[in-house]
Amino acid sequence: MNPTLRIALAFLVLTCMAFVQITGVIGWHWLAAFYALTLAAPWLSRFNERRLSRMLWNGGVLLIFAILVNDATKTTVRYMLEDGLILAAFCQVHLLNNLGRKQSPDLLFFNSFLIALVTCFFSDDVAFLLVFLPWVPLQLGSMLLATLARDERDLAPSTWRAVVWTTLRRSCVTLALTAGAFVLIPRDFAREGLAGRLLDIRGTNAEVGFSDEIQLGWRSASRREHPVLRVTRATPNAPWPTYWRGATMTTLTGSTWFSSSADRILSGRLPHASTWRRTGVGSWTRQPERRSENSFDVEILDEKARRLFLPHDAAHFEVGPYVVAENVNARNDATVSYDHRAATTGRTRSSVRYRVTTGPRRSGANEPAGRIRNARQKRELRPFLSVPNNSTSLRAAQLARQLLGGSMRAREQHAIVERLRAQLAQNQGYALPGEEGAAEGLEDFLSGAKGHCEYFATALALMLRTQSIPCRIASGFRSNADPTATEIVVSSMQAHAWVECWDPSAGWYIVDATPPIADEVADAAPGWFADARRFLDDAWKNITTMDAAGRIRAIAWLQDSPAMLLRTVKSNPISVAFAILGLVALVALRRRRRRVPHAPEIVDYERAVRACGLERAHAETPHELLGRAESLLSSQQDAEKLEDLRRATDAHERARYAGNTGS
């Protein structure tokens, strides 16, 4: 294979490895090996004719395939996809190192696309974009080189320049047309798919998103993001709520949190646990005596959502005209469920909208917690104090004692809660399932492995319960929105779980032990790099979270682009004029460079001819023109021009016939 083509393919395979890396499905030991074999390909390829080398490579493929088949028999479709990705990655490296002289790299190109495709099932954050953008020109450039680099000769520098330039140009065209097709082609954004249930990658497998049951122990989680809520302010400058509650869970059995209706009823019976009361056809309230402060309009964007997500301090909510009030179920634990399907039977789907108003609530943190007054309260709080009878609970109790130290025993509830929360947030690392160092069970997490919000919440809840502090798990979304934003879109990736503790004098209050994750820290960080990252993130989310409404907005923006451009030109005429002039100059310079350069002697000769005011006649030789010039230009003034022409003619003749000329 041509060495240039092999190098281009090596870069292509490196981007494939980058795709695999961002999925997080392969451990570092596999990745390091793949990267090393890819980088060593130009050197290893010299051995590909040897039988031993081929045996080793083919043996490697068979071995990996056998391991994956063995794994696939024990796992579900989801893990088969991961295993297939590993095999595809190895096949890429294998092909790169073993393609023969006359073999074309067709399979490598197809495999590369497949890897990009499978990656999008695992990761659709901005990392995908950052790998996708160089992957496209590498793919196109490699395909171009495969048609040009037929033998083992190096390409000429002019060919190299042509290849690079045309590849970049064509990549931009391809990406632009792809974006246009993506926006303009109508499709059903909620399509389930012909084999949706059979090939459901989301269904029984972990996916980052809201759930009303928490199950610990996932080995990996899909990070496919989609929008869930769109929130706008109804009250100007109202601070954005951070927590949006969807469900509460009280009972932990094994590794699963869930909540029974009995638990929810008990939640509502506790003092200060205000429950929702219907006040009108589509309105509910739970703090009629308190003054309402801030209002927000919420739109549910996820059609599969069965909850109306409300801030923790929601005091009042009112559903929109397209929401059937009878399908709204305001629960005793202050969460609200909604049966969307019943409302859309026989009608076109309309988004669920409601207005929520928050009221001031005691956080419970700044005042001493109340005491449990009587035996009846103790009985009612039993579900919120129960821990499973297993080693994990013992481990949690031990950890709590360790974190609190002996002196904390006498302190009151808030101090204990804060101490445990802070210690947990400080000492434990954050990782989603499948990431490096992520826990595969609660025992793992309590022993020091990293975990996500569900592990933090579970560990804190267990520790608090061992200290006789009633608590439950709440799930929903955590949104650290920019205070200056005019609207916020809460996505599935912001799903969150936290603990709610019971304060006998103030009611339920939020305790969140999960440390802010890297993205959230980056989002809050100042600086141009953080701003650029946020901009890129937001721009990419417009694609990954696009829905029907988003598509309509994008088309409207495209339709408005000419008018926007005109407005820009009118408002900045000088800058635009300079920009156009610069562009014209660039094009003229490129065209001038493209022309075959003349030798300086020819340029000089033509200048001398022009200076004499003559033009070369058809088929007239330089000497014949010189003779004509001598007969025409006889005056003293023209003597210098004539001399110049003689000199230029001689130089031209010497250059053309006695030396190398450019043409």
Added chain:
Amino acid sequence: MAKSLQRLRLRPTGLGAKGIVFWTVIFLAWLATPYANLFFLLLCLLSVLAPLSVWWTARNMNGIGAVIENLGPVPAEQRGEAVVHLVGTRKQPALGVEVEMCVAVQNGGSRRRAVRRTRSGFTIEARPHRDIVARTPRLPRGVHVVQGAWLISSTPLGLIRARRRIPCPTELAVHPQPASLPAVRDRSALLASLRGDSMAASGDFGPSGLREFREGDEARHVDWRASARKTELVVREWESDAIQGIEICLDRRCDDEELEDALELATALLFVAREDKEVFVMTTQDHSGRYGDGKAPYDEALRYFAACTPLESTAPPPPSVGHDVLRLPIRKERAR
């Protein structure tokens, strides 16, 4: 030759056909799985590449063509060369261009003809008014019909192949491969050895006169007696009964194998004459020709060799020729 360029024809390559199947599989997978924005984006990318590939490939071949003005005789079972002159008005070079040639092999009048297709002359940057060298396919001896020649390219993505027909001669003469000749000191000795003459060593012809010695004359031609009479060396000038050069007489009343041997030898002798820029004379039952400078071109003789077929034993003999003309095929009893 036609000045205007022929129409461009586009067809998927092997990679393009695989790409169509691949796209179909991906599309079906997209239909099967729940909608996902990124999956759709990648499907759009794949879909956009198809028409772009057609557009770019056609644009790469826009404004460039070629012409093959001459397809000279080529040796049998070897790939001969053909000069392809690129034409057109294109300013930027066309990338990844090569020539495809399709020749129908003549099988001695058999109705069934095999077609040999070959691609050659690959050029990374093809500009008008330049030449590229294409190669003809390996063919048996004969005059074969050139079904067509095309300028093709599948750049940039290799998914679509663009073909443009180019004018070329309609026949390709494939002559026998030249036989190996014995290593002798000069041509007359060579011919004589082939004829089996006892006078092979001298390679003499009849003397025609005397002249003064010139540089390059052989010492054996010096007439010592005449030189003794004069004060300078004198050489005998020889004039053969046949013409200067090589003359053969081909009797085609023989079997195929003998004819092939004879033609191979004749070809070798023709090459010798061509190299020395001398006349080559050939006489056979239905043909007589003189080839060389000022006469018919050597290629015509090669063409005759390409098309030559044996005759029945009852066919008339070739015209009578001088005793020093090499008669082919060389019969073993004559060599005695």
